Each structure stands twice: as structure tokens, then as C-alpha cells.
Amino acid sequence: MFVKGQVYRRRNLHSTYGGNWQSGITPSSSNPLIFLFSGQSGEQYGYTDGWKDGVFLYAGEGQVGNQEFIRGNRAIRDHVDNRKDLHLFLDVGDAQVQYESAMVCIGHDYSQTRDRDGNLRRIIIFQLIPLDDSIDPSYEENSSESAIDATSASQLRDRASKTETGGTASVRDRQVTVYSRSKAVKDYIAVRANGHCEGCGVAAPFITVKGRPYIEPHHIHRLSDGGPDHPRWVVGLCPNCHRRAHYSSDANEYNNQLDAKVKALEDALGP
Ligand SMILES: [Zn+2]
Numbered sequence: 681m682f683v684k685g686q687v688y689r690r691r692n693l694h695s696t697y698g699g700n701w702q703s704g705i706t707p708s709s710s711n712p713l714i715f716l717f718s719g720q721s722g723e724q725y726g727y728t729d730g731w732k733d734g735v736f737l738y739a740g741e742g743q744v745g746n747q748e749f750i751r752g753n754r755a756i757r758d759h760v761d762n763r764k765d766l767h768l769f770l771d772v773g774d775a776q777v778q779y780e781s782a783m784v785c786i787g788h789d790y791s792q793t794r795d796r797d798g799n800l801r802r803i804i805i806f807q808l809i810p811l812d813d814s815i816d817p818s819y820e821e822n823s824s825e826s827a828i829d830a831t832s833a834s835q836l837r838d839r840a841s842k843t844e845t846g847g848t849a850s851v852r853d854r855q856v857t858v859y860s861r862s863k864a865v866k867d868y869i870a871v872r873a874n875g876h877c878e879g880c881g882v883a884a885p886f887i888t889v890k891g892r893p894y895i896e897p898h899h900i901h902r903l904s905d906g907g908p909d910h911p912r913w914v915v916g917l918c919p920n921c922h923r924r925a926h927y928s929s930d931a932n933e934y935n936n937q938l939d940a941k942v943k944a945l946e947d948a949l950g951p
Pocket residue numbers: 877878879880881882917918919920921922
């Protein structure tokens with residue numbers, strides 16, 4: 681939907697998707713997604729958003745007094761439950777923003793800062809990690825083929841379906857949980873696809889150095905459904921179909937078709 685690194689006029693984003701011009705956190709009025717804009721001048725006194733160890737730390741909204749879980753802050757915290765995707769943009773000035781990534785909120789922390797009147801207050805720092813299902817060269821490297829062979833499809837499916845995160849686990853632990861589930865989902869999708877694209881049905885275009893059919897996992901339109909990664913919302917595609925799902929003029933329609941196919945596949949496999 682959005683292209684990483686591409687610069688967009690904020691005006692155009694809002695004219696297409698709606699949402700509030702003024703806010704750093706703004707749910708679309710027409711689509712199940714939430715825009716996060718980072719780096720707007722003077723938005724958070726005494727705090728700067730940014731990446732730290734693979735986690736993007738994003739300050740909540742509210743310029744005076746303690747920040748509470750209302751409006752945009754609540755929208756971020758509950759985005760998975762509400763099936764809304766988070767899309768992070770960085771302000772590059774001149775009313776333009778650069779697309780960073782689709783993100784998943786894995787938790788939050790608090791920080792004490794002074795507001796513009798000099799009063800101490802508590803702000804919310806959201807912990808976001810990228811949800812990137814684009815071509816991932818590390819996928820093959822990190823996937824152990826023997827681990828897949830040693831495990832049945834139903835075991836892989838169970839492992840891939842576990843969704844709990846959060847609680848009292850550390851940021852690092854939650855990050856690891858999300859990534860290991862993501863890997864479990866990819867492994868399972870590779871088995872479910874059985875060497876063929878789940879979009880067009882054609883055999884994988886080539887065999888990888890590890891001897892596996894090459895299939896790319898794609899998150900169907902609502903990345904956050906059922907958690908950031910779940911077999912129900914991921915489809916195994918050939919590179920052409922994957923590009924079509926992201927870049928074609930009929931992408932929405934096409935993703936709906938993929939959604940129906942995956943639903944049928946998963947329903948056939950039982951609850
Ligand atoms: Zn295909």
C-alpha cells in the first residue's frame with residue numbers, strides 16, 4: 681500500500697484516507713489503519729522518537745499534563761484487538777512525510793518530561809517493531825530446513841497460531857516472541873503452500889539452495905488481524921502474485937480473493 685522510503689504529501693494521504701491533519705496519531709476514517717507521524721516540530725517537549733535496538737520508541741499524544749490512554753494513545757495500544765494496522769511516517773519537512781514501515785505495538789513504558797510550561801509530567805513511550813513481510817533475504821538463512829521436516833504440519837500450525845504477547849515480559853522478550861512467531865508462521869505457510877503459489881496455483885519458480893520451493897509469505901490486507909502474524913492472515917505467493925498483492929491497481933480486490941482462499945484452506949484444516 682505504501683512504499684518504504686517514499687515521500688508523501690500529508691495533504692494527499694489525508695485526502696485519500698481521511699484522518700486528522702493536526703494529529704501525530706490519526707486513524708483513517710475510511711480504512712482499518714492508523715497513521716503515526718513522527719518528528720513533528722515541538723510535538724513532544726524533552727523527548728525525541730527514534731530507533732533503539734530494532735524497536736521504534738514513539739511518544740504518545742497530549743502536550744500538557746500526564747498522557748492518558750485516550751484517543752490516539754488508546755488507538756495504538758489496542759490496534760491489534762481492533763484490527764487496525766499502524767503505518768509509521770517520518771516528518772521530512774515542508775508538509776511531507778517519508779514512509780517507514782507497517783508497525784506492531786509490542787508494549788509501552790512511561791517517561792517523565794517537562795511540558796512546554798515547564799511542569800513535570802508523565803508521557804507514554806510506545807514500543808513499535810516493524811512488520812515487514814516484503815522479500816526477506818534472511819528468511820532462508822534463518823530457517824532451518826531440518827526443523828521443518830522434523831515437525832508435522834499440524835504442529836507447525838499450532839506453533840504458528842499462538843498469539844499471546846505483552847504482559848510483564850521485557851521489551852526484548854516480547855520482540856523475540858513476535859519474531860519467533862513470525863518465523864513459525866513462515867515455516868507453516870511454506871508447508872501449507874506445498875510448493876505452489878496459493879494465489880495462482882503455479883509451482884514455485886525455483887528451488888532454493890536449501891532445496892525448498894521458493895514461496896514468499898504475504899500478509900493479507902489487515903496485517904493486525906488475529907495478531908501481527910497468524911496463519912489465517914498470511915498467504916504463500918510466487919513473486920509475481922506477491923507484487924500484484926502490493927502494487928496492482930486491483931490490489932484490494934485481489935487481497936480479498938486471497939483472503940477467501942486462505943479462509944477456505946484454513947477452514948478445511950479445522951479450528
Ligand atoms: Zn502466483
